[in-house]
Amino acid sequence: MKQKIIYILLTFASVITYGQVELYMKPDKSDYNAKDIVNLTIVLELNGENLVQQSKIQLPDLSKFNIIGNGSFNQAVRDAESNVAVDQYITRIALEPKQRGKIRIGSVLVTVNNKIYKTEPFDIFIRDVEKKSVAKNTDHDVFLNMEIEDREIYQDQPTVAVLRVYSKSMDNLRKVRNIHLPEKEDLDVHPISFQKSEIDPAGYGNMPSQILAMFIVFPNESGFVEVPSVSASVNSYSSKNKIVSNKVKLNVKKLPEGSPESFKNAVGNFKVDMYHEAKEKIEAKKPVNVFLKVSGEGNLSNMELPKIESSPDYEIFAPKITTNLKAGIEGLKGYVLANYVLIPNKSGNLDIKTEEFAFFNPDNKEYVNLGKETLHLKAFSHDQVLEARSTVEKVNEYTNTLLETVNSPVLKTTTFKVKEKSRFNWKALFINGGILLGLFLLYLIFKNWQKKRIIVKEKNTPKDLGSVAETEREIRESLKTDLGDYFTYLENLKDSHDFDQFFKTVDELDAEVRNQYFQSSKDDFKQFLESYKGNAVAEEYRNLSQRIQIEKYTPVKSEEGIGELLKDIINLYSKISK
Template sequence: MKQKIIYAIFTLISVISYGQVQLYMKSDKTDYNGKEIVNLTIVLELNGNNLEQKSKIMLPDLSKFNMIGSGSFNQIVNDADTNTAIDQYITRIALEPKQKGKVRIGSVLVNVNNKIYKTEPFDIFIKDIEKKPIANLANDVYLNMEIEDREVYQDQPTIAVLRVYSKNIDNLRKVKNIRLPQQENLNVHAISLKRSDIDPSGYANMASQVLAVFMVFPNESGYVEIPSVSASVNTFSTKSKIASNKVRLNVKKLPEGSPESFKNAVGNFKVDVYCPPNEKIEAKKPVNVTVKVSGEGNLADMSLPKIEESPDYEIFAPKITTHLNPGLTGMKGEILAKYILIPKKAGELIVKTEAFAFFNPAEKEYVNLGQEKLGLTAFSHDQVLEARSTVEKVNEYTNTFLETVDSPVLKTTSFKVKEKSKFNWNVLFVNVAILIGLFIAYMLFKYWQKKQSIIKEKPIPKPLGSVAETEKKIRESLKTDISDYFAYLENLKISGDYPKFFETFDEMDTEVRNQYFQSSKEDFKVFLERQNGSSVAESYQELLQKVQIEKYSPITSEDSLNDLLKDIVKLYSLISK
């Protein structure tokens, strides 16, 4: 009987020692100054092979603190008394207190083998906290940068609010020249620089006002400090510079296991590739292909997927167009990368983009979108001509005839026939009637000229005057009606006749130079600098360079030609005054 009792006791002792769980939490000390960081250490010890942790460690309510950082690791410790290996899971948390006085830190919970273990709560004492709503002082004006969410992922945004405080409300209007922080490991984008209404009951009975709201994207992990926001306080007698407080962020490293195509895109995005609809693609002729990335996140700073090179086509550097607005989780909108692509041969070709992946912080996972593909069919020049219908050929002949009328005054391009899928007899009859009407008008004008009698009056001798007056009269007689050229250039731009556009510009430039007795463009530049100043002369030189770039560009878009025409009208209107 004694042997059975001894055996049961030893069995019970072995079971107790085989499976043992210890959970405890401690702070580095109990009393803290307002500037000190509270460091908590949580230790979970599992002594036994049959113990399984069913849940993560559940933290207590830490709303009375700002979490500065946290980290976890595990280790195996040998117990010298029992000669067993103990698994230790250690978590450390750094906290910044928000209030003074006695603060209670609650229990930590964990589930091991479907049994809940918890720590005992304890109290710590926080001495007076130095309020940080105020940075430095200048003329009784203070700046404060407020960031609520100080723990984010790399390339994930956080919202910063800049406030100004002063006991004198009139001082708030004197704060100007706000400069947002600039640092290599940060990307800062302004959300709003509009001042809010003044709050008369701010901190310490001071009036406050929101000066700016901006979005901060940290592009590296670890502890990242946002530098101060500076501003100036202008008075009648002095001009002072003030700066806000600095804010420290705990930037979490992105999870491991990212796809090879992931670069730095954080948010939620979509990629599309397309070309203009109903566009006839001809071999060895340029075509526009657009890659659109839309969504919300670090759109303004991330690397965009490019179009891959291929032996089937030649591709040029894209023109980037952005349409972005601040969103709830980053910059929201779309970015368009407009490529110029030239097929090298006729036939089917596939345009592929680079593989694209992004990290979704809401789901805490990577999303691999892969490659986007666009199938195109390029036709040879003969195939494009054969595909034209009889109506399209007639319209082309009519348009060519109308364009040969060399007059900047007559808007013949407005009579051009647009391509349509069905034959429109009304358009044909209208064009024929217009041509007949123009011919009849021309004959009537000639007949009227013959009927007119020319009365010659005896000329009265006039004084010759000075050389300057004579030169002015000759210039007035040679003066060109520049508005006619502007109208003609506008018509050529709308019709898409770009070679004729640049030819007409050269003709207009020559006539304007002849008006001022300048044969070459270099002499005309010197003349403009003497008469109108160096700025007009430089604008003339820059305009000539822009014209040459657009003239010999592989493809000319209507938008770029529209900007060029605006510059031409502005400059030549000034010169011909």
């Protein structure tokens, strides 16, 4: 009786093992930060030949996530001990959480041989989720996003805005053109750069992204100020469509109270200089150029400049304003130059003063009063200017006056005027430099022509064909694959996150190595490895091929996983190629 019971139990156990179904789901970890992606792996194993999957894998409720990627892969594996076929169906899903806190992920369901199998639910914890507003163009799957980190600033204080474009297709990123920065009455916008950055393959939602432009914004009013959308166009061969970015609200604070009377609207860090460049003596009743320069960093483009005070000692005219500004990530830098024309009304000492100038420094949150700037000049009468001239200068002036007033109709005497200053002949310098450069280029062309003649002579010299063995050895050397170049290229692709090209290069490497041993297919190559390299190398090659296929179709790839795979590729193919 006992023997019958044991026989029945053994038979029942063999039936269970013969038709075993295993279904499980697991995350890559249980605790996530704000910008992490939740990666779920679902594995269905059918251990037996009579098992039939009657339904698709039914996912749980994932409404608390954004599904940003998924992929499936199946493989057939035969258990070496039991010699039973095991079918594995692997599905990976990449999720982006919409909320923070503890989130429960329900069960996965599947029906096999009229029986429903399910996984156990589990909880994950999301620490924080950063909400980003992204303007979307559903027709072309292109997104524009305007990012401003510093949104709480003072009035007339600059803040930097970055315009990014997102798309699931990298080809769409290259089609974005005609960027128009926002325009508004209470805003001053200055571009920093329209140079596109390198494409980031893992941007928001793991979509490729690229920086299109950077610009700075100066709000002229306090309160909540809205920065309008940035527009651009997506150009294709068949159409041209307009896309817009999101809008950003700024909290513009009022400037602190207690500003000095000389404060107008200057916000930043500045200094004021006033100077006179002419080397000749200043003569009364003749114009003089005086320069007032405000330099530093801040709202230089729209600030009110200090003026030169009027005085009975001189007459002053409206200045000519020139600017030299450069927009950077810290604001506008450079200077504003006001060129004043003054006419002294008398000879003697002149004290030219500016108005008081004050500005608000947002870094220190305080007002700075620079006071007045004073320039001391001395004007001379006409007689004093003549007396101060040397004998040579007097003779030159007399000669010029004579030649200007007495002009011969035969010989144009005004061309013989004596110049006060001799100028350097830049035209002759450039011509001589061009001649020297041309001679140098001709010399380089001649040397290159000589080298080519020598190479042609060496190629025309007949070489010894050698023996049959030597020729065969040369053919084998020519077919040998340079694995070092492949390994270096794969390392660069891993570092740049170009995983699609990475797996294409791995396939090319495998084909080159098989060609080295004159094996066209992978199955023939596996048999070749078993015969000439041993079962261990052949099994290692088989397992590595399966790993490559799994990683290739994984929706979200990690640099660490690709790095481990690359190490195994280098080790195995180095063994095979020896």
